[in-house]
Amino acid sequence: MTDKPWGGRFEGPTDSFVEEFTASVPFDRRLWRYDIAGSLAHARMLGRQGIISPEEADKIVHGLEEVMDEIERGEFKWKTELEDVHMNIEARLVEKTGDAGRKLHTARSRNDQVALDMKLYLKDECAACINLIDGLQEAILEKAARHIDIIMPGYTHLQRAQPVLFSHHLMAYYEMLERDSGRFSDALKRGDFMPLGSGALAGTGYPIDRSFVSLMLRFQGPTHNSMDSVSDRDFNLEYLAACSIFMMHLSRLAEEMVLWSTGEFGFISLPDRYCTGSSIMPQKKNPDVPELVRGKTGRVYGDLIALLTVMKGLPLAYNKDMQEDKEPVFDASDTVRGCLRAMTDIVAGMEPVQEKMAATAGESYSTATDLADWLAKHGVPFRSAHEIVGRLVRKLAQSGRGMDEVTLPELRELYPGADESALEALKVENSVGARKHIGGTAGEAVMGRINSVREMRARTGKPA
């Protein structure tokens, strides 16, 4: 004999190893709030439809509220023998309400129940991500606006390429984050359909009202196919994909924090409270936090790949394999939240070292393109201008001189029409300032974007 909720068909008890092996309660108990919210809506619907009596519905509702209190107070006893969050809560409800509680599972299965719980969980989680990303964007905006005058080297191939504003570099991440946020809200929109009522897979013969349940739980509407509803995990996957792409962006920012805080770059200093020392080298201040953010990106990708692999090739409809969706999703949520908190603080607390950035910005002939552009504007075909400036750079490099050491007579040897304005074009400030178009690095373009973003945020109610 067995005392499981599904014990009727069984003669012998479950092996204790199997109990532990199949149990999900150690990790799915964190869904308890959503599980109870779903049960409350389901019970009210059953009562409203006359599937159970109004008194029974009330009893269930009160019983569930008591269970909720017990869990909140930390008094609830979670039992591995009861397998998962659903059966733990239901069993306690039955203890409290007897036969009324035994009716809660009418017209429902754990298969539609778990799909609902995860959807409710992820709806909250996507919204939380959007909010936290917003906070990081705010920190970026603030830094970018405050340091709008700092020029730094921009890189391609990690070789100094052309001077850019530090703010322009930072705002590049603002744009990435804006799209990341969009991916979470897209996922939200597609996942916003309510699966309860799908039963085990085929729906149910009771006269249920799925639209009512959907409304109560604030979904856009009920799902359209019961088999799809209990076997689909693509909302979870979209969330994990959004997390992965977001973490990819965050790890690039983290990498720049690591790189910029090295002695070699020296572009920023990181807040002490976000760094750690070395147990052997007294002089060290290590950027552990951004390094960990960079590293944790790997585990979030792992979470996505784990669930994609679990789902691949599964026949319809529910399969126990799908219980494996939870740990990757929870792991990704915890990781993403932690990393967002860390990076928001780091961005807010980092201090740019203007002199170091400015000094480096003009090195490595970073304004060579500007001289070529000057020549092109004076009628020299761009390819020829490129060639001419290339020869100049070679000559300067051979004698160990920088771009700022070119003289007018030297320029005139290359192009007789050269005048003071050609020398002006070689200045770092002018190089940056010339790129005034939408998306360019000139102060007015970058500040224009910062301002329009701030206006938009004020209008849409985002904290500006």
Ligand code: ARG
């Ligand atoms: N704990 C299960 C899961 O997470 C709930 C659904 C169980 N359904 C079943 N038919 N065994 O997937």
